[in-house]
Every structure is written in structure tokens, then in C-alpha cells.
Amino acid sequence: MSENIESVLHEERVFNPPEAFAANARIDKARLAELHEKAEKDYEGFWGDLAREEIDWHKPFTRILDDSNAPHFEWFNDGELNVSYNCIDRHLETRGDKAAIIWESDEGDSLTITYKDLHDRVAQFANALKAQSIEKGDRVVIYMPMVPEAVVAMQACARIGAIHSVVFGGFSAEALRDRINDAGAKMVITADAGKRGGRTVPLKKQADTAMEHGCPSIEKMVVYRRAEGDVHMEDGRDVWWHDAIDGQSTECAPEIVDAEHPLFLLYTSGSTGKPKGVQHASAGYLLNAALTNKWVFDLHDDDVFWCTADVGWITGHTYIAYGPLAVGATQVMFEGVPTYPDGGRFWKVCQDHGVTVFYTAPTAIRALMKLGEDIPRNYDLSRLRLLGTVGEPINPEAWMWYHEVIGGGRCPIVDTWWQTETGAHMIAPIPGAEPTKPGSCTTALPGIMADVVDDDGNSVDPDHGGYLVIKKPWPSMLRTVWNNEARFRSSYWEKFDNKYYLAGDSARRDRDGYFWIMGRIDDVLSVSGHRLGTMEIESALVSHEKVAEAAVVGRPHDVKGEAVVAYVICKGDRPTGDEAEAMTKALRDWVTQEIGPIAKPDDIRFTEGLPKTRSGKIMRRLLRSIAKGEEITSDTSTLENEEIIPQLQGKA
């Protein structure tokens, strides 16, 4: 078992659901027990009943789980539906005038979009897509800032059965091009620019660069005007969003698709240099997205939900673009950043829009915690009733601050463990029914058979580390890695003979069965809540003309979670002094250009060699402890080049 599976946290505090909260919760203790029991006794019946209750089917299904092509599991596969219909149209009669999205811009203006408005915007844009010859099954890349049109574009794709692939606006032109080409996308939807924290992000310009560097499948680019800046519009290829919708009807019959029709691709990092196109299917994804908004976020009709994620990540898909809409909720969508114009921005948005359920990442909590309690105390946060976190383990200190300072001690905290691949929350508390412990994502949701196992797939004893696995398929699981069947199998299924889904995290369970996530077992980092593959950064570095070899590891960072440390071997002599400084800057810029600013190394150390085993494998564990500045206690005599260590430590 890998070296990072050693548990270090000993947290004894337990917080019971507050009575006032429990009294009104959608799921109480008795209902939770019932759900677990049903899932244990009749797994398929459990999911089948929920799928009938939560989804409006155009044609009902008769088959629940089809495992004949495992590990490509299929769910409800003889049923038919439309996801956009389920997120919008079915609410029109009862909630047409209810706010679906309350958008707040970077500058602080706000805009309320009702379900009826959302319907009209989505239908109109769906018609525009059709007019630009987008058809069912075509891939459409969405490279947008956090404006409502990003959600409109996603929903419009779902409405006509096109498959969207959202690329985070913080990714570079090169990263965009790679994702476009892997997906074979016909269209890019972007904006002239984005606004974030008072700065302008030149999205269109980056998309143009991507096109120049070769995106042969792209036929059209739709450009939403956000920033009023001057951009180049390519004749015959580029069309303004406002021109594309001009004259289009606000009625567009939803395209009815099979339950398994691909809803979207979302590229995510793994252990190799190339990101994986995680593919989700329509009905199964919709089901878990809707259910978890009810079970974990306990969304009621009068709640105002706010998920602070960007739509470029899975969190922004499931808890902005689909889930809250599927359950008919009101949500806040925010364009800006937590610290602009000052560190009170999140709390001001909560106050101004009466947010009741707030979902963010530990890195944001830590950053805001550093600014002190006086800032949040200036705002009225009394409407908040539930808080959530996602993306990495939350340290108990930040958990307690969140609980006391933001939640006033009255709001349960749901620490939600899940992944791009799982589509929706997997391990998380049901807030009105389960006690929480700071730092633990608690227990698996009903119907999610999560466990911690050893190399042979046997459950480990309490408080022992092991591999986090899910032992039965679930509806919102990924269906495949786009264009890469081999990677789908090797990343998730081969380790346990196609029986268990391998999450790639290590974890332990305590004596109460609570899960504590310990970290990744592969070379994936979580930097400010963004999932980054060390190999991706390494390949970017090595593609620089002066770099011969590179190894990237994470180092713990008190705000970002992890910082990126790169060990670099240059062609020719090892740079020192001014030359090293100039090279550091050049490489940081290079990585920004190749992947995006989020992947920029915090620290670059030049060396003449990397620690390797005699079989030529880089000893990442050793690099990690060197990056942390730890004393080296392990035996390094098995290294091929032990003499390199002082140089790596900066001692030579």
C-alpha cells in the first residue's frame, strides 16, 4: 500500500444536527434508515423507485441496471427523456415566476432570471444552435465566464441533445485547443472577455489562438458580448451571440433522447500528461444531481442556494447548471472572486441575496479565515442555515471557523466527497439526520456502497488506511473516457478486476464507520481546489525548448491546500543566480501559456538529476519530503544517484 496511507488526524468532536434544523429537514433519521435499508435489500428497486419519482420520463424505463457490458454500466436504458425539460419546463406551471438564477456580476450589479425567462433564453439559444447546424450528438465546447449565458448554453445543448464540454475560463489557449481536438468539437461558445476581480480575461483572444494552432473540427464560434472590448470576428466562422438569437423563437421542443445519451464531457486530470474526457449520461446523472440537492443540501422551495464554483468544474455542473434547476430551486450565480473588491464580498453576496445554503471550497474558507473574523461580522449572515464544502479535506480549524463565525454555530456543515467521475455527492452527511465531525465527510449516501479496502480488495479494519472504492455501480457514474477505452479501464477498473470502482483517493474509516479522506494515491494535486495532474505540468515544462526533464510534486500550503513544486533539469548547464531567476520566470510564464495560471509552479528548483530507482522510476515520495523540507530518514541507498540529494535540497 502506498506511503501516504497513514492517518494523522485525531479529531474527537462530534456535532449533532441542531434540533431546529432536523425538525424541518427533508430527510430525518427514520427516513434515512429506511433509504439505507431499501438500498441494501433491493438495490435496483431502490434506484428504480427514485428514478420514477425524481425524473419526468417521456418514455418510462423497464430496465434499471444493465451490466451486460461492464464496466460500462447502463441505467434505465430503455427509457427516454430530456434533461433540459426536467430542469426547466416541468417547473413552468408551478414556478414560472420563481427566480431560478440571481446573478451578481463582478462589478456588483444583479439580475434575476425566473424559470420562465430561463426557458425562453434556453429555447431561443437552442434554436440558434440548430440554425448554426448543431445537431444531436455534436460536441460543443463552452469557454465562458460566469455569466448566466454559460448555463443557458449548457441547457440549450441538453435541450437539443448536443454534448457540451465546458472548458474552465482559466485554462490557456493550448489547453483549450487540446480539449477541442480530443472531443472533435464543431463549435466553441465563448465571450469577448470575462470579468474577474476587476480584471479582464481575454477569452476570445485565447480562443482565436487555439484556432490558429489548429482546431480542424471547429466550424463556428459564438461570441457573447460581456466586456465591450474590441475583438476580431472571423468571417464565416464567428457570430455574435446576440445576432445568433436574433429572430429565433422562444419555443423549442426538447429533443427526446435515450437515458444513456451522452449529456456532457468534462476533461479532468489523471496520472498521465493528457486530461481525460469524462463522459456522463443523461438520466443517471440527472437523478443523482437532483437527489443530492434534496438529500445533502436539503433544498426547500424557499431556499436561496449558492454554490461558488465555476461552471468549468464538475461542481459548477451538478450544483449550478443542473441540480438546483432540476429541483426547482432559486440559486445565486456569482461572476467574481471572494476578495474583490475586498475580503467581505462572499458575505456581502450572502447578505444581499438572503442566501440560506452556501457551498464553497476549503481553500476559500482558509483564505477568508486569514483575513479575520471582523470582516464577516460586518454582514448579516442570519439567513444561512446550512454550509457545505468540497474539493479537498477541510482541516478541523477551518471547519470550526466556518461553523462558528459564518454559521453562527447553528448551521450544520456538509463536507461532500465526490469527483468529476462520480457526477454527484457520494460520501456526505444528511444534515438533519447525521452527526458531523470536523474533517470527516462522514458516511456514504444511501445506495452508494463506498468502502476502504487493501490491495486484495478486502475491507480494512477501522482506523487503517486503504483505497477508497465504490463497490456497486450508481446512476451518475462516468460511462467512459471519451475516445479512450483503455484509459477508462486502467484508471478505474483494472485494479479490482472490474468489480470495484477505484476512486484514486486513500482513506480510512473510524470506529463509527466515518470516512476520512487522506489524499490521492496517484499523482494528482489539489491546488486551490483545482484538480491538477503533476504529469500534465511536467509535460508542459518538458515541452519548453530549454528543459530536458522535470518532476512535479505538491507541498502542503496553508491556503491553497497544495503548492506546485517543480524540479527541473535544463539542457546544458544548470542555471544559477540571475540566469536561474530568469529561467524561473520564463518557465512560470510557459506553464501559464500551456495550461493556465492555476498550474504555475510556486517553486522551481534547478538540478542536474532527479532521484531515480535503479529501474529508472522517479522517487516522488522522496521529492515530496524534500519539497516539504523534511529530514530524509528513509534508506536512499537503493537510488541510482544518491549523490543528487544535496542539490535537490538546495544544499549544493
Ligand code: WTA
Ligand atoms: C478531492 C471535485 C476530501 C478528492 C468534486 C477527489 C475531496 C478529488 C473532497 C476530485 C472532500 C473532493 N474531502 N477530498 N470533501 N471532495 N475531494 O474531480 O481527492 O475536481 O478524488 O471533483 O477531489 O476532484 P474533482
